[in-house]
Amino acid sequence: MRKLLCFVFITMFLSILVACQGSDDKTSSEEKEKPSTESSSGDEPVTFTVFDSDTNPDWVEEMDTPIGRKIKEDTGVTLDPEFDIEGGQTKIPLMVASGEYPDLIVSKGAGQLVDAEALIDLAPLIEEHAPNLKKMLGDGINRLKWSEEDPSIYVLTTAAIDNQAMTPTYGAWVQHAVVKELGYPELRTLDDLKNVIKEYKELHPQIDGQPTIGLTMNTDSWRIQASFLNSGFMMTGAGDDGEYYVDPETYEATLHYRRPIEEEVFKWYNELNAEGLLDPETFVQKSDQFDAKLASGRVLATIGPDYMMNSGQEALREAGKTERMYGVYPVTLSEEYVNHSYQSIGLQAGWGISITEDCEDPVRAIKFLDYLASEETQIMLNWGIEGEHYEVVDGKRVIPEEEWEKRNNDKDYLKKTGIGYNFLRFAPRYGDGVLDSTGQTYTVNTREIAIKNQTDIEKEVLAAYGVELWKDLYPSAEEFPVKPWGAAYNISIPANSELQGLNQRALDITKKLVPEAVLAKPDNFTNVWDEFMTSLENANIEKAEEEYTKLIQEKVELWSN
Known part of the structure; x- marks a missing residue:
C-alpha cells in the first residue's frame, strides 16, 4: 500500500513539474513576442546598432565629438551606425532574408520589414516612456498608425515638425x-x-x-x-x-x-x-x-x-x-x-526610425529617442553646447562672430562638433520657426540669422x-x-x-x-x-x-x- 501511495505521489509531483515547465515555456514565448516595458540595463553603458538608409559623411566613430560625448554622458548610449548609399534597397531585403536585424533601422518605407514582423509596435512604448515624443508629435501621431487593420506604430518619423524652411527645398x-x-x-x-x-x-x-x-x-x-x-x-x-x-x-x-x-x-x-x-x-x-x-x-x-x-x-x-x-x-x-x-504635407509618415525585434532593450531605445526629442537636447543639437558654441546674453542664445565664421566657412564644422543632422536624423525634430518654452527658435535658421x-x-x-x-x-x-x-512617396507598398x-x-x-x-x-x-x-x-x-x-x-x- 505504501508503495502504491509513493508511486501516486511521485506521479502527481512529476505532472505538476511538467505543467509548471510548460507554463514557463509559454510565458517565455509570450514575453519574446511582446517586448518588455521595463528596461533591463538601467543606466549602464549600452551600444545600439543602427542601419541608416542614407549616407552621412559627417559621422565620427564612437560619437567622438563635443555633442556626441555629451549625449553619451547624459544617456550612456553609444550608436554604432551603418550608412547606406542605396537607400536600403539592397541591404534591407538581405536583412529580411536572413532574419537578423540591428537594434534600430532608419528606412524609406518599412513595408517588407513589417511583413517580416521585424519591427515592434512603438505605441505602448511611446505612451509609457516618451513624454517628449508625445508632446512633439501632438495630434499628428495619428498619422503614424500603420493601417486601419493594424493601428500599430512601427515607424517613428524623423522629419522636421511644423517646419518653416528658410531655404526653398x-x-x-x-x-x-x-x-x-x-x-x-x-x-x-x-x-x-x-x-x-x-x-x-x-x-x-x-x-x-x-x-x-x-x-x-x-x-x-x-x-x-x-x-x-x-x-x-x-x-x-x-x-x-x-x-x-x-x-x-x-x-x-x-x-x-x-x-x-x-x-x-x-x-x-x-x-x-x-x-x-x-x-x-x-x-x-x-x-x-x-x-x-x-x-x-x-x-x-x-x-x-x-x-x-x-x-x-x-x-x-x-x-x-x-x-x-x-x-x-x-x-x-x-x-x-x-x-x-512650400506646400505642407503635414506630419510626415512612412519614412523614419524603427526598433527591431532583435533589440534586447526596447525601453532603453525609446527613452534614448525621447531624449533626442527633449527641448534641451533639441537646442543642443541645433545650437551646440553653451559656453563652447553659443552664449546666453540677456536670456537669449547668441552665437559669437568667430563661431559663425566657423559655421559658415569650415566645411567640416558639423563633423568636428557633432551639431546638426548627425543626431537630428535619428528622431523627430522641431523645424525652423518653431519656438521653445522661452520663446526662442529651436533651430538657428531664423530669418534674422539667415x-x-x-x-x-x-x-x-x-x-x-x-x-x-x-x-x-x-x-x-x-x-x-x-x-x-501627406507625401505619396512615404506610403509603404506591400x-x-x-x-x-x-x-x-x-x-x-x-x-x-x-x-x-x-x-x-x-x-x-x-x-x-x-x-x-x-x-x-x-x-x-x-x-x-x-x-x-x-x-x-x-x-x-x-x-x-
Whole structure:
C-alpha cells in the first residue's frame, strides 16, 4: 500500500513539474513576442546598432565629438551606425532574408520589414516612456498608425515638425555672378533660365581657364529622381509625391510623366542639349563629380533639391568664390504654373526610425529617442553646447562672430562638433520657426540669422530682386492647402507585391528612355517620348496607378478618422 501511495505521489509531483515547465515555456514565448516595458540595463553603458538608409559623411566613430560625448554622458548610449548609399534597397531585403536585424533601422518605407514582423509596435512604448515624443508629435501621431487593420506604430518619423524652411527645398540654382552681370534678368520660366545661361556662356566660354558648363544635374543613383525626374512635376505646378501625381480632388494617382504637360519640360532639356548648354556628362557623372564641378565655379546653373547644393556651396564659400555661389529661383515651365515647394504635407509618415525585434532593450531605445526629442537636447543639437558654441546674453542664445565664421566657412564644422543632422536624423525634430518654452527658435535658421549670414553679393542680388530671402520669391505655405495624403512617396507598398514590381519596371523604363529622349536629336525627341509612353503602357502602368490610388485613398480615410 505504501508503495502504491509513493508511486501516486511521485506521479502527481512529476505532472505538476511538467505543467509548471510548460507554463514557463509559454510565458517565455509570450514575453519574446511582446517586448518588455521595463528596461533591463538601467543606466549602464549600452551600444545600439543602427542601419541608416542614407549616407552621412559627417559621422565620427564612437560619437567622438563635443555633442556626441555629451549625449553619451547624459544617456550612456553609444550608436554604432551603418550608412547606406542605396537607400536600403539592397541591404534591407538581405536583412529580411536572413532574419537578423540591428537594434534600430532608419528606412524609406518599412513595408517588407513589417511583413517580416521585424519591427515592434512603438505605441505602448511611446505612451509609457516618451513624454517628449508625445508632446512633439501632438495630434499628428495619428498619422503614424500603420493601417486601419493594424493601428500599430512601427515607424517613428524623423522629419522636421511644423517646419518653416528658410531655404526653398527645390528650384533652379543660378550663380550670383551670372545674374549680376546680366543686369538681374527675370527668372520665372524655363525659357528665361535658358536665355540667361546661353547669354552668359557666350560671354564667358571659359571660367578660371576651364570650359564653362551651362547646366548640369546630379543624376547619380536615386538622385536622378530627386533632381532631374522630379523637375517634371515641380516645373508644372505639382508638389513632390515621388513618381506619382495625385489629383487633389479625387486622390487618383497617375505616373507623373504621363501627364501630357510634362513632355514639354523634358523637351526643354532636349533643346538645351541641342544648343550645347547641357553638360554632356549629366547622365553619367557620379555625385562627387557633380560636387566638384559646382566647387570649380564653372557651372552656371543646376536644378534640384537644396540638400544637393550643400557641398558645392560650402566649397565655394570656403574658397572665397562667393560670386560663384548660387541663388535659388522658383522657375516653372511657364507663368501659368507656380512652385509648390512650400506646400505642407503635414506630419510626415512612412519614412523614419524603427526598433527591431532583435533589440534586447526596447525601453532603453525609446527613452534614448525621447531624449533626442527633449527641448534641451533639441537646442543642443541645433545650437551646440553653451559656453563652447553659443552664449546666453540677456536670456537669449547668441552665437559669437568667430563661431559663425566657423559655421559658415569650415566645411567640416558639423563633423568636428557633432551639431546638426548627425543626431537630428535619428528622431523627430522641431523645424525652423518653431519656438521653445522661452520663446526662442529651436533651430538657428531664423530669418534674422539667415540674413545676417548672407554674403555681400548674396545680399546685393536679393536686394536687386526686391526681397530679403530666397524664400520670399516663392509662394508661401499659406497659399496652399495641407496635403491630406501627406507625401505619396512615404506610403509603404506591400513587399514583393505586384505593385512593387510594376513600379520598379516603370522606373527602369523611365531611367533609360527619358535621358535618351533628352539626348536625342530634336527632330527625334517626340519619337523617343512616344516609345516611352508605349513602353509604360505595355508594362501595365495603368494597373499600378489603380493600386497606388487605392493606397492613397485608404491613407486619407485612415488619417481622417
